[in-house]
Amino acid sequence: MGGVAWTEEEDHQLKKCIEQYGEGKWHRVPVLAGLNRCRKSCRLRWLNYLRPNIKRGRFGEEEVDLIIKLHKILGNRWSLIAGRLPGRTANDVKNYWNCHLSKTLNAQDAEGGQMVKYVEVIRPKPQNIAATSTLREKTQESPSYLPPKEESSTSILMPYTEDGQGQIFLADDGSKNLCMDEQSIVGDLPMDFQIDAVKRMGNEEDCNKFDWDDFILDTDIWNDSL
């Protein structure tokens, strides 16, 4: 292993400590539990191994499908992906990806697998001007950048697929619709940037009301498009 393996006794001490004091305050855990481990080591051991309801064993077909879909949308955001797989940890998902999926899928891509690109989505003009300009500066780094069509609106980027299906338009009222406008293609951009952009968009009130991570992760949206 990469480090010193945990003993049964250490596991027991950690478990007892969490049961007594609850999760969190990890810097205090080594002292409270009487363990010669750092806060990070304790946290990791709890999250990846000792926490109740952790699922062990092989990944099911449905789980693997979901991992592939979510990885397409989110990239290496293992904790977000694991959040959609009950009982699985980010470490499990990451290990599974690295051992089983990355090689297989890279080979498929080399043979012309489907590729995700991105479209521009129009939202109402935000009140937070500073955030908007940051987004535009970043967006313009894309070689195929197209400026927003209307001054009264601004844009975010969402994935669509090579075959032209599944482009998402977010209407003023927050509803989600398909958008087939080819002009709206902005280019290939990393998902991290998109999420960053999405988080920066709109006034604070709007952002608080709308759960963007949940929107992006809402697999029902992508079932038809990916």
Place this chain on the structure above:
DNA sequence: AACTTATCCAACCGCCGCTAC
């Protein structure tokens, strides 16, 4: 049976963003 190579996965490391001071 003995040795080598490949695979798996628990644990560690370094970085990042947030918060309190």
Place this chain on the structure above:
DNA sequence: AGTAGCGGCGGTTGGATAAGT
């Protein structure tokens, strides 16, 4: 405004084990 401390995350490491020769 700067800094220290924290929780959290993703990348990487390396020991254990399985598979191959």
